[in-house]
Amino acid sequence: MMNYTNPCRFRLKYIITAFCCLIVIPLALSGCLEQVQTSRLPSGALSNFLLHLRQGELDDARAYMAPGLVTPSATLDQSIKDASARVRRYEIEDQKATSVDLGNGELQETISARVRLKTPAGQPTPDPSSGWQQTDVITARIVMRGPGWRILNFELKCCDK
Numbered sequence: 460m461m462n463y464t465n466p467c468r469f470r471l472k473y474i475i476t477a478f479c480c481l482i483v484i485p486l487a488l489s490g491c492l493e494q495v496q497t498s499r500l501p502s503g504a505l506s507n508f509l510l511h512l513r514q515g516e517l518d519d520a521r522a523y524m525a526p527g528l529v530t531p532s533a534t535l536d537q538s539i540k541d542a543s544a545r546v547r548r549y550e551i552e553d554q555k556a557t558s559v560d561l562g563n564g565e566l567q568e569t570i571s572a573r574v575r576l577k578t579p580a581g582q583p584t585p586d587p588s589s590g591w592q593q594t595d596v597i598t599a600r601i602v603m604r605g606p607g608w609r610i611l612n613f614e615l616k617c618c619d620k
Contacts, residue, residue: 497607498523498606498607498608498609499606499607499608500608501556501558501566501568501601501608502556502558502568502570503607503608504523504568504601504607504608504609504610505556505568505570505597505599505601505608505610505613506554506556506570507523508520508523508597508599508610508613509546509551509554509570509596509597511523512539512542512543512546512547513543513546513547513551515543515547517536517539517540517543520539520543521535521536521539523609523610524609524610524611525601525602525604525609525610525611526604526605526609527604528602528604528609528611529609529610529611529612542597542613542615545615545618545619546596546597546615546617546618548576548577548618549574549575549576549577549617549618550574550575550576550577551572551573551574551596552572552573553572553573554570554571554572554596555570555571555572556568556569556570556571557569557571561600564602564603565600565601565602565611566600566601566602566608567598567599567600567601568598568599568601568608569595569597569598569599569616570595570596570597570598571593571594571595571596572593572594572596573591573592573593574591574592574593574594574596574617574618575590575591575592576590594616594617595616595617596615596616596617596618597613597614597615597616597617598613598614598616599611599612599613599614600612600613
């Protein structure tokens with residue numbers, strides 16, 4: 460007897476695989492899968508910038524600076540590096556953003572959240588509800604540039620030096 464495979468079944472697997480590739484690959488290449496929020500919203504751009512700082516992804520954080528309006532420099536790189544080191548020592552949750560219109564298409568975006576120091580390795584874990592402070596985490600002057608909002612300058616409000 461001959462081994463017979465159904466050609467329709469093969470075609471269906473091929474179509475499903477091709478469809479998945481056509482959806483996932485362009486999203487991965489465009490960077491859409493790396494963002495938590497869309498940078499088309501002011502709060503999304505600042506939230507993603509903060510996320511990259513918290514993860515130590517300095518090149519990705521730098522990408523949120525306004526091209527043509529912010530000059531890349533060693534000082535800018537150092538400020539991003541310092542902000543990342545400071546914010547990585549803290550736990551941050553329950554983020555909320557507020558905006559103030561500054562005119563000329565600029566906004567001042569501020570993210571506030573609950574913040575507490577991370578527990579050092581080898582130390583007992585604190586009570587889940589202890590040590591939290593509600594505070595402003597980061598504020599930035601932002602502008603719409605290209606496909607989304609970009610940062611002109613920022614100041615880390617929390618996270619002692």
